[in-house]
Amino acid sequence: MPAVSSQLAERFDKVRELVDVAEMYAADGAPLSAMQNLVDAIATIRRIIEPASGQNQQPMPLERLVEVMEGALRRRTPEEIAAVPWIAEAIGLHCPAIRAQGEVAALAERQHRAALAEWISRDWTCLCVVSCDEDPATACSLSGQQHVHPAIPGHPGAYGPCPVHPDAPGDR
Known part of the structure; x- marks a missing residue:
């Protein structure tokens, strides 16, 4: 315990x-x-x-799994065999480190697909980084008009002077 x-x-x-x-x-x-x-x-x-679904499964006996792998190696490469989902799952039941890598890979794949979907569905009509009226720290006198404030290198979330309105009061 x-x-x-x-x-x-x-x-x-x-x-x-x-x-x-x-x-x-x-x-x-x-x-x-x-x-x-x-x-x-x-x-x-x-x-x-x-609990992970694999925690309650009885693994294929290791000897049987090795026999299956040896038979498959006569016709396939290790990479092709590893790409078969049930093979990866069976090996993962015998090797917790490989099972953990599979879980990380599955999470990364889901996150990758979500990021792709977000990128695809993004509104590409406006490529502005920030609108002056969204953040008082970056506001210029012409707040409300969409335009880009350049990021200050080395200072995440901090923006430089307004390039569209360089003489705008309050944009210092």
């Missing part, structure tokens, strides 16, 4: 760490990085409260 509670404590620590880093990213003006850390925290929480 102590090993289980130790693992659980490690997972809770990981959730706290991910949320703390997300908070730092958000404070630094990096919302996408903050969101990514929150997504990772959610995945960690789900692993705590929802």
